Amino acid sequence: MSQFVYFYRGWTRPESPAEMQQQVQKWSAWFKTLADAGHLADRGFPLERGGKVVAGKTKSVTDGPFAEAKDIVGGYSIVDAKDIAHAIELAKGCPNLERGGAVEVRPLLTMTS
């Protein structure tokens, strides 16, 4: 087993309260599928759309990151999977994809990988 981080990218405003409710239900169902199969190491958290960037030796602080709507990271989770192919398969069930978003699958770097 290896661990992978899913970064959920892309953000579109839901059209209506009914659609929001559907989304909560879809995400809950998806997390439940992952958890029941023992793949969910950490549900993770949603992220605010903006924040601050502290950079360089001068420790300058700027607003950001300014990503395009489709690139905004809206949250992350950590999953256990056999290998990257397996992690990709699991990511294909993510409701974020249905709305034109993306899941970035990144293996945790360890000595054994």
Add this chain to the structure above:
Amino acid sequence: MDPVDALVDDLFRRESGRLVSILVRIFGANNLALAEDVVQDVLCRALEVWKFRGVPDNPSAWLVTAAKNRAIDAMRRAKKAKTYALGVAAESEIPPDVEELFHPAAIRDDQLRMMYSCCHPKLNEDVQVALILNILCGFSALEIASAFLIGIASVEKRLARGKKMLAASRQLLDLKSDDVGARLPAVQRALYLLFNEGYHGANATAAVRGDLCREAIHLVSLLLEHPRARKGPTYGLAALMCLHAARLPARMDGSGRFIPMELQNRATWDMELVARGFVFLEQSARSWELADYQIEAAIAAAHASAQSVEGTDWDTIVTLYDSLLAVRPSAIVALNRAIAVGQKAGPERGLEEILSISDSDILQIYPFYWATLGEFALRSGKRGEAKHSFRKARELARNPFERDHYAARIAACSGVG
């Protein structure tokens, strides 16, 4: 327990209506758009957090707290920057009793005020219904358009007209004002239309129609929490909604196909709703104020207490239709009466009654008019006539399922089905 279990049906929609109503009270009706933005924002945040962390045990309380904090923020900002769009709140301090504004009873009153305010006498009924669905029930313009099978542009026009009128009033109607009593019939009428769109409407999707019926029942229950609205007609309206909606599952199959009365499976009726309907009907009868809603409810009750089509008390139903025609003369009511006569006294008598309906012009474009003529003609053995009528019905059908149904009836006239 799965956290999503805490998410009751329509939670986001219902909360949207509750929160917009309360924020409009705080910000003023002229700031309806601001209230809607704040609510949208609160709901979006809930969506994100709940997606990951699960739904809290009491999601409504969570949302109310979030809305309260946002409202206080908005008011603080308004105080700092006088240029802010807040007309009413900007001049005043943050009310010291902000907690009280979010008390459940206050929120209920705010929704009632919103309901009465949406039924402004200068607004057309279709605008009133659209406003109620949008503001109080959280339907988007697109959802309203698809529920009513009308263009989104016309829904947007209705909403814009209605919201302009609301904004012009600056504050929602006071529940103690005389206007409230005067507007009650308009509110009842709007809820009646909303329900009918779900029950008889053209939309072929069973789920959409069930949604509309459920919203109407939710709103009429809310209306009954207002002492000044607890009158015979309101109870009658609630009774007719429950007694009709209880039978909705038998009227349509899962894909929205209409099932003729003879083939409806009465075991699928929602008996809890039937029981609620009878309680409301009894309460409506205690009032001396009689309206067409009570009569319609009594007709629905006669259907709901029958075990089968043959076992239905058609005598009573015909008599009730006579009373209904007296208070609300209409060709559609006359057609329904004729159907009851046909059930009671045979298809020939039914045909006679239909053909004797005066001002039947409006019926000519009504698919059920032709379908009824067809059914009675077929039962009288007049196959040619029946076929002609069913063809007319098929031409006028409002959705593919109705078309299919009439096509099957045409086939039945040739002795196939």
